Amino acid sequence: MQAQETVPFSGYQKFVIFILAITQFTVILDFMVMSPLGDILMRSLSLKPQAFGFAVSAYAFSAGISGLLTAGFADRFDRKKLLLFFYIGFIAGTIFCGMAHTYPVLLAARIVTGLFGGVISSISLAIITDLFSLQQRGRVMGYVQMGFGGSQVLGVPIGLYLANIWGWEAPFWLVAVLSIAIALLIALRLRPVTQHLALQNDKSAFKHLWHTLAKRNYRIGFTATALLSLGGFMMMPFGSAFAVNNLGLTNAQLPMLFMVSGVSSLVIMPLIGRLSDRIDKFKIFTAASLWMLIMCVVYTNMGITPLGIVIVLNILMMMGIMSRTIPSSALTSAVPEMQDRGAYMSINSSLQQIAGGVAAAVAGLIVTQKGTGTPLENYNIVGYTIVGISILSILLMKRVDNLVKEKLVDKKV
Incomplete structure (x- = not known):
């Protein structure tokens, strides 16, 4: 496919990118911080890997259920109002997490947070698809996904630092305070997103x-x-526990590891976003997936390793993970018609969250630990499992790519 001309952003579009990116930053940070807090939580609450894996997956499962429940209504309201409603619920759930002091309460708090937080990504994607052309979406996805890298650069290291001083609850309070300020900005500056309302044909949410x-x-x-x-x-829930107990890092070194990996993501993602708008998105996705497979196998089979080497390998692995997320998000966003985008994105996000929950739960069943502070076992099996799943992902994403190219020929996107 030949290189395409880059379509510039308007001033308001730049604001939308910023507000959606910083919203994603807080939601992703709330989910991501559970992994680096894994070792601290497992020690503080005397949790086994299976229990911790379930705590991570509880958020994902509740987010998935929420997405399915709201999918029928997602195209029946102003997308701004939906975003604000669920974001306020997410803030309440995060405050609940900060107030939790036992495993059952934490589990309940994660479920509440997931019920609201899991829908925010789908609403954001629907807004992006409504306001940006396909020729712009690679760059938009790249910038919005910077929330992932930003959470590692700023949020996770600061959260870990606060957790080491005031306890594992502190990062959740950090997210809550920041999110309140963002919610005010959404309410005051984001314009209504209502073009899809004129296209609705289904009389009931269930039919839609x-x-x-x-x-x-x-x-x-x-x-x-x-x-x-x-x-x-699959690898995410036990990333920090593996780094501490198998690779020999200390809890004090974890913030540096996540910060450097996050900085690399901030550099990589806008670049991949621009390439996705100029080059074939599926080719970028395939190359990134194959690279990620290699790095996952290498990383999950490592033993005691110096911090510098661990950082380098994390950066190389992040390159693969991020470089496949952006083109795949841009491709799947082009599948639905405008009148179905909210429902499609909600269902898509729901299945994404449920799959993530299944992955965390399965990883918790695969990974074992003989005692507190001992090396994790069978983590390499998780790496091999990812290889098989990712190969299937490439084959299926090719079908998505074919669908999108057919729509482009018909001038429907």
């Missing part, structure tokens, strides 16, 4: 949900996203 699920092309996109998430989430 059913019609969205019934479309074959949409189901291909849903399955591709679920497989992508299934492979992507």
